[in-house]
Structure formats: structure tokens, C-alpha cells
Amino acid sequence: MSPVRVTPREEYLLLAKVAEEAERYEDLVIQIKGLTQTYGALTIEERNLLSVAYKNITNNLRSSWRIVDSLEKLESARVGSAGYSKHQVVLIRRQRSRIERELADVCKDIVKLLDDCLLSTAEPGEETVFYYKMKGDYYRYLAEFAQQHDRGRFSDLSLAAYKISYKHALALLDPTHPTRLGLALNFAVYYHDVRKSPERACHLGKHAFDEAVACLDEDSSTQVLRDSMMILQLLRDDLVIWSGEMQKESAGNN
CATH class of the missing domain: 1.20.190.20 (14-3-3 domain)
Known part of the structure; x- marks a missing residue:
């Protein structure tokens, strides 16, 4: 043999x-x-x-x-x-x-x-979204820890990559696709942590969350549904925290 x-x-x-x-x-x-x-x-x-x-x-x-x-x-x-x-x-x-x-x-x-x-x-669709999301993520990490003179440049590079990824995701992936949801979660975190804008983070996150919930398909494969639900839970948790931050800030300004 x-x-x-x-x-x-x-x-x-x-x-x-x-x-x-x-x-x-x-x-x-x-x-x-x-x-x-x-x-x-x-x-x-x-x-x-x-x-x-x-x-x-x-x-x-x-x-x-x-x-x-x-x-x-x-x-x-x-x-x-x-x-x-x-x-x-x-x-x-x-x-x-x-x-x-x-x-x-x-x-x-x-x-x-x-x-x-x-x-x-990269093929158009999920693969392109995945790789540009990765690029946005790692430029985001650089923006979080870089010295002040480099922070703005890395922040802009992260934003550019996330925007390309999100544009492809909106056009080519279903709202419940785990890669699209993972991108929305990380892009919202970028607005909150790097741009210090909980308002924009909430707007992006809530839009992604509401779209996904509106068309959840329980007939999807078990693994895909499980992945989507896990990301939606993380997104909801962040939205609760960020909304609370905005309410505290609003109360402090009154």
C-alpha cells in the first residue's frame, strides 16, 4: 500500500x-x-x-x-x-x-x-470585507497606543479601511452575516474609543443591530445563527453602556 x-x-x-x-x-x-x-x-x-x-x-x-x-x-x-x-x-x-x-x-x-x-x-464580498476589517482593526490598535504625533494618522488610516469594508458589507453581505456584524461592532468601537464619539458609535451600532434583528432567519445554519447571535449580544451590551455614558454627560451639562 x-x-x-x-x-x-x-x-x-x-x-x-x-x-x-x-x-x-x-x-x-x-x-x-x-x-x-x-x-x-x-x-x-x-x-x-x-x-x-x-x-x-x-x-x-x-x-x-x-x-x-x-x-x-x-x-x-x-x-x-x-x-x-x-x-x-x-x-x-x-x-x-x-x-x-x-x-x-x-x-x-x-x-x-x-x-x-x-x-x-481578495474576492469581492465576504473576503474583501474581512481583510479591510482586519486593516481597520490593526490601525485602530496603533491609534490607541501610538504617541500623540502619530495617533491622528493611524486614526485616519483605520477610518479609511473601515469605510471601505463597510461599503462592501452593505452592498454584498446580508445584515445578519457574522462578518458584517463583526465589522459593525468593531467600527462602532472605533468611533467610541478612538474618535471619542459615543453618539456616532451608537448610531452605527443601533442601525446594524436593528437591521439584523429585522431579518434574522432561524432557518440559517446553526453555526452561522450562533455566531450572529453572539455578536448581536456584544453589540447590544455596548449600546447599553454607550447610551448610559451619553445620558450621564447630558445630565452633567444640565
Whole structure:
């Protein structure tokens, strides 16, 4: 009995899945980059693995940044108290800057991969929406953590990518499509977190939520319906929080 032949593409995919299981996300990135450089366009499974890899790497870095940033603020407030010196704050600030550089490198890396390879081969519809959403997401992260002089530029680049993605989504995807809903959620978060506009965040989020609820189809596949409902729940939770913020601000101005 002759051995089963495994293609190079299957080898890349197998190693990518092993890396995901082992939570070695840098190794997962290497395998998906190899796939991209060798074959160009990615399958849905490969594309999702790419998303998982960068999401986990950046989530860990963003979490680390928040912890160190909080420590820096805490130590800064203690300067002058017994045992606390500016030197401790300087050391913590240096660590925060190192995390910022790592985060910026990762975000710029995925944006470069999108611009150089993936967007040019993307099919119209869900694939194009997915990749431009990713571009908007990672420029959003850059805008959140960048130094003041770079923040506006990254914010504008994020907005441009989200707008292209949303335009394609509105034209080519159903209101209940998980990719369209995920885009609406992240785009609304962009308006809230980066543009500091809960009003625009609520407007975009509520429009997406209402459209989806109006045409939910319980005959859809179980997995698609489950994914859509999960995103709708996240969207509703955010809308409640943002509406509360606007009510507090309005009450404070009266």
C-alpha cells in the first residue's frame, strides 16, 4: 500500500494547526505567511488561522500595556512618598515603551501582509470585507497606543479601511452575516474609543443591530445563527453602556 502523499500546502496547514493548539502564535504566523508567499490567496480556514494568530499576539500585548500603564500611573502618584522615587517611574515607563514598540511592530506586520498580498487577491464580498476589517482593526490598535504625533494618522488610516469594508458589507453581505456584524461592532468601537464619539458609535451600532434583528432567519445554519447571535449580544451590551455614558454627560451639562 503506497503512502498517502501530503502536499506542501497541507504541510503548512498541519503545522499551523499544531501551532494553534500549542498556543505558539508566532509560529502560526510563520506558517500562514509561508502559505501566502507560496500560494497567494488563502482559504477560509487559513484566513481564520491568520486572524487567530494576530488577535492572540496583540491581545496579550494590549493586556500587558494596560497593566504596565496602570502601574506607571500608580507609581507616579506615589512619587515623593516614603520609599518611592522618580527612578521607579522611569523604569516602568521604559517597559511600557518597549511593549508599545512590540505592539506597533505586530500591527504594522499584518497591515503590510494585507497590503502586499492579501487584499490584491481578495474576492469581492465576504473576503474583501474581512481583510479591510482586519486593516481597520490593526490601525485602530496603533491609534490607541501610538504617541500623540502619530495617533491622528493611524486614526485616519483605520477610518479609511473601515469605510471601505463597510461599503462592501452593505452592498454584498446580508445584515445578519457574522462578518458584517463583526465589522459593525468593531467600527462602532472605533468611533467610541478612538474618535471619542459615543453618539456616532451608537448610531452605527443601533442601525446594524436593528437591521439584523429585522431579518434574522432561524432557518440559517446553526453555526452561522450562533455566531450572529453572539455578536448581536456584544453589540447590544455596548449600546447599553454607550447610551448610559451619553445620558450621564447630558445630565452633567444640565
